[in-house]
Amino acid sequence: MQQRVSLRLQRHLYWQALCLSRHTITGLLYTGAEQFADWTADYRLYSRDRVDVQQLFGVCRSEVESMLPMGAPLVVGMDDSILRKSGKKTPGVAWRVDPTGPPFQINFVLGQRVLQLSAAVPFGEGGTARSIPIDFVDAPTAKRPRKNATQQQKQEYRELQRQKNINAVAVERLTLLAVQTARDLWATVDGRFTNRTVMKQLPEKATLIGRIRSDAKLYGVPEGEQSRPVGGRPRRYGQRLPTPEEIRQDDAIPWQTVRCYAAGKIHEFRIKTMDAVKWRPAGAGKVLRMIVIAPLGYRLSQGGKMLYRQPAYLICTNPGLPLEEVLQAYLWRWGIEVNFRDEKSVMGVGQAQVRNEKSVQTVPAVAVAAYSLLLLAGIHAYGAEGIPQSLPDPKWLRGRKPRLCPTQRLISQLRWETWGDQIRDRGFCGFPTHPARSGTHQKPQKPPSPLASAALYARNV
Structure with a gap:
């Protein structure tokens, strides 16, 4: 990767956490004050396939393995999810079953299907763990041919269906992860991936729960x-x-x-x-x-x-395997559901409005990589259970300490370290504010500005 491309990617990763608006490419440019510059290179960063996403997640996986005890297995949770979309012609977007719909009525939504693997980082003696995303790929379905398609086109469609099946993609990612890591691999999945396709092609060093x-x-x-x-x-x-x-x-x-x-x-x-x-x-x-x-x-x-x-x-x-370790590993799988919630609601994964096929695959993956790097930076800076204390808690949160540091708290800390000096209220050029002999102030007190609160405590949407 060229140095200028690397620097641009670093800025995009940084802006993903600082962004106050929707996490589109334009929103990132507003965050970095680049709205008056030429934005062509920022879009081409993704459309020309200049970002090696697997290299980013390789760094995250190496950091996770460095935190694990010697001889401990790499426990990963695997699941798929849907990123809601509104454009029917966006590559990879199709009508899919809404997983949040009621059990008595099947609803369909337009969305982009993705597959993610999150590794569990245990800490303490109680069995607490934090899930860190270490892999994220686009998993689209094959596009159905027209009714008047030839027999060869229909045969190619059936072959493409087998290749793009979500279970086939899951086996491919598990096999690649088993090659990359030197540890034993434990994969915890739900009933969607406990089937013939996955279990018969499971890597030799991998254990499925x-x-x-x-x-x-x-x-x-x-x-x-x-x-x-x-x-x-x-x-x-x-x-x-x-x-x-x-x-x-x-x-x-x-x-x-x-x-x-x-x-x-x-x-x-x-x-x-x-x-x-x-x-x-x-x-x-x-x-x-x-x-x-x-x-x-x-x-x-x-x-x-x-x-x-x-x-x-x-x-x-x-x-x-011991029963306690098997059950605890499966309970850690809930961390990937927390990852999906934070990625969509806090980091804005899936909000980018891009139409290029490579951009559709790369932009959400880079956002997930930024989220993973943010979690790892928080663990390195404050420990596994540490919470930054630079900003006071809101009144409704005082007295309640979460077990794990919330993602929004890490983002607020990053904004405070980045913008704190610029938006801090410094008064009027150092004039004194003590009362004068007449009993009045020499100059009126500056009204408190809500800018700091709005910027540092803002929740991404």
Whole structure:
């Protein structure tokens, strides 16, 4: 990368956090006071493919690995999301199922589908961890051909469908990450990625921890003479086992108690486990462990009615791992949901109004990289649990200390360090403000300006 391109990219990464308006390319130029200069080079930074996004995320991954203890695995959460769009002709934008819609009605929205991997950085002895994005790619679907398309065009479309399938993209990113890191790789996913495509092509050094259905058909491992019937091929699957829901309801299988960190404190989870399990989507060569997690009780208010969440059923491709570590790794997966919320609502990922195909892929990835670098800088400057104290807390937040430093607090600290000296109220050229002999001030007191509060405490939209 040329030096001038590198300097321009550094400014864009810096402006992503400082921007007070919508995070478009124009909004970044306003933040850097470049609105009166030629903006062609800023747009070409993305449209001419001059940014190596993987190099940026490689720096983030290296920093994350440097914070992990010796011999600890790299635990990543993987999930896809939708960036809302309004232009139907934007490359990669299509009608997609709205994940926030009600369960009784399927709604569709225009959006750009993306895939992200976030690594968990544990700290302290309680099991707290912060998720740092280390990979972000555009995952569009294949464009359907016209009705009068030729047979060759339809065949190319079906092949492109297989290549751009979200599960195929997930396997590709996990394989690349397994090559890049020297540590063991643990991937925690939801039910969308716990399927045949991902599990059969999983890298050898990777362990998958994912959710399965309550009625999944499980089998045992064949043993002894049953493994080779007379006149037939060796058995690959043993006797049919109960489904996860049947195991949960079976009183003959005892519950175990495991202590893990979740939702701000240590909880005691009741679980059941079954080793030496086979599942057809994973293939006959994989022996799995199945874990049943009982619903966790909670109250919306002190003294309120005890409510319960839904039970969870997990599959782990490495049966030899400790139950506490497997469950804790899966609980850390919630961090990627927090990342998506901060990226969209605070960092403005997906707000850029670009139409070039390369720009559509690169601009949101650079914004996510800026978010990741901001989190890493906060950990280096204030520690994993540290919170900057340069700006006083608002009155409604005093007395409540969050477990992790909020992203907006880091942005406010960066704005204070960048703009604090310029917008600080310095009075009228150093004139004294003490009362004169006549009992009045020599000059009227300057009214307090809300500029500092508006700029330093502003929330991105």
